[in-house]
Amino acid sequence: MIDFFIIPVIKLIIIFGVCLTIVAWTTWAERKILGHIQIRLGPMRVGWHGLLQPIADGIKNFFKEDVIPDNADKAVFLIAPAISISVAIILLAVIPFGPPVSLFGKKITLWLSNPSIGILFILGLATLGSYGTILGGWSSGNKYGYMGGLRASAMILSYELSMAFAVISIIMMTGSFSLVDMVTAQHGLWNAVKQPLAFLVFLISGTAELNRTPFDMPEAESELCCGYNVEYSSMKFALFFLAEYTHMFVFASLVTTLFLGGWHGPFLPGIVWFFIKTFAVIFVCIWVRATVPRLRYDKVMKLEWKFLLPAALANVLVTGAVMAMMK
Amino acid sequence: MKPNDIINVSRMRPEKGKYVKPILKGLAFTLKNLFSKPVTLQYPTEKTERSDRWRGLHRLNRDEEGNLLCVACGLCAAICPSRAISIIPYEEEGGTRHPEKFVIDELRCIFCGFCQEVCPKGAISLTKVYDYVDYDRRNFIFDIEKLKNPEVFEFKGK
Secondary structure (H helix, E strand, O other), rough: OOHHHHHHHHHHHHHHHHHHHHHHHHHHHHHHHHHHHHOOOHHHOOOOHOOHHHHHHHHHHHHHOOOOOOOOHHHHHHHHHHHHHHHHHHHHOOOOOOOOOOOOOOEOOOOOOOOOOOHHHHHHHHHHHHHHHHHHHHHHOOHHHHHHHHHHHHHHHHHHHHHHHHHHHHHHHHHOOOHHHHHHHOOOOOHHHHOOHHHHHHHHHHHOOOOOOOOOOOOOOHHHHHHHHHHOHHHHHHHHHHHHHHHHHHHHHHHHOOOOOOOOOOOOOOOOOOOOOOOHHHHHHHHHHOOOOOOOOOHHHHHHHHHHHHHHHHHHHHHHHHHHHHH | OOHHHHOOHOOOOOOOOHHHHHHHHHHHHHHHOOOOOOOOOOOOOOOOOOOOOOOOOOEEOEEEOEEOOOOOHHHHHOOOOOOOEEEEEOOOOOOEEEEEEEEEEEOOOOOHHHHHHHHHOOOOOOOOOOOOOOOOHHHEEOOOHHOOOOHHHOOOOO
C-alpha cells in the first residue's frame, strides 16, 4: 500500500509543485537575463528585483477577459491549450532528478517512474505536445494562427528526425531505452564528451522543437504577430505560455540526463548537480535567444535537411562502426 | 556630410554562408553585456540631472521676509503667447502694488520662459519641475499659494 500508492502520490505532488514553481520563475529569469543582456534591468517593481512577477502575471492573466472568437472551432479551441500543458507536465514523470536516497529506512527513487522505454515515451509525447500548437493555431479561425500552426507542424516533422537520430546514438552506446540506465552509464565520462556531434544536434533541434528563437517559426512576433496563440487570451494563453516553459524545463533536464551526466558530479548531492546542470542549459537557451536573430523559414528547413539530419545520420553510422570495431 | 561620415552597413554584415563564427562572436558580446552595468534609471525615484536652463513649473519669488516680489505690472500676462497668465492687481495706500490674484493655467502654458525674461523685478521664474501629474484638470490652474512652492508637485512615485 505504502510503496504502491502513498509514496508515488507524495512524489507526484512534490515533483509537480517544485517543477511548476521552477517553470514559473524561469519566466522571471528569462526576462531578467534578457534585460541584463540588453543592458536593462528587467522586472524590478513587484517584490525584490521583481521576484514576485510570476505571481503578478498569474493574477493578471486570471482576471483577463476570456475571448473565444466567433470563427473559432469551439471544442478544439478549448482543448488545444489543455493538450499542450498536460503533455508538457506528463513528461516530468520519467525524468530522473537524482540518485535513489534512503529516507526513514526506505529506499526512495527520485523519479516518478522508470519505464524501460523512457526515452521513447519522451520523444513520442513531446511530439504529441505540438498537437496543442497545431490545433490551437488551426482552430482559432485566424490566418496568422493558421500560418503558425502550419509552420509548427512543418518544424515538428523535420526536427523530430534529427533529434531522434541524435538520441539513437546515445541509446546504442547505453544499450537501453531507460533514462536511469543512461545516467548510470555516464558515471565516468559524460555523453557530451563522447558524442559531441550528437550533443550539438540535439541542442539545436531541441531548441527548434521548443519553438524558441532563433527557431520561433510558429509564433514569430514580427511576422505572424504571435502566430498560433494570437486569438488566445486569459488563462488559455497562460496555459500555452506555461506549456512552453515546462517544455523548456523538460528539454533542459533531458539534455542534462542524456548528455551532461545527469546527477553525477563531485562533492554536492546528486539532485543539486542535476538542477545546476538543468539551469545551465536553460541559461544557454535564454542566452542564445538574446543573441541569434530568427532564421528565415526556408533557412530553418535547409539547416535541418541539409545539415543536421545528415550529420546525425553520419554520427549514428560512425558510432555503430566504432562500437562494432571495439567488440 | 563628408563621404567619410557614411558608414557602409553592408560591409559590416557577416559574409554570406558564414554562420558559426558570427554566432560565437555574438554570444561573446551578449555575455559581456550581461555583466555590464544596466543603463536603466528607475524613473520616479531616480531622475536624470536637469539643465539649469530647464523650463518647468512657475514659481513666484519672494524676498527675505516672505513677501512676493511681484508688483502686478502685468508685463508677463501681456507677453504670454498662450495667454496662460491672468493677474488682478491691488494697490495699497502709498502706491505699493501687489497681485490680489495671480493665476497661471499650467495646461495652457507652453513653457517658453518669456514671463521670466520680461519680468522687471525677477519675481517669476521657471523651476525644474516637469512631471506634475493629477487626475483633475482644474488642479493645473495654479493660484498664488501653489505658485509659491511648485517643488512640492514634483512626481516622486507612490
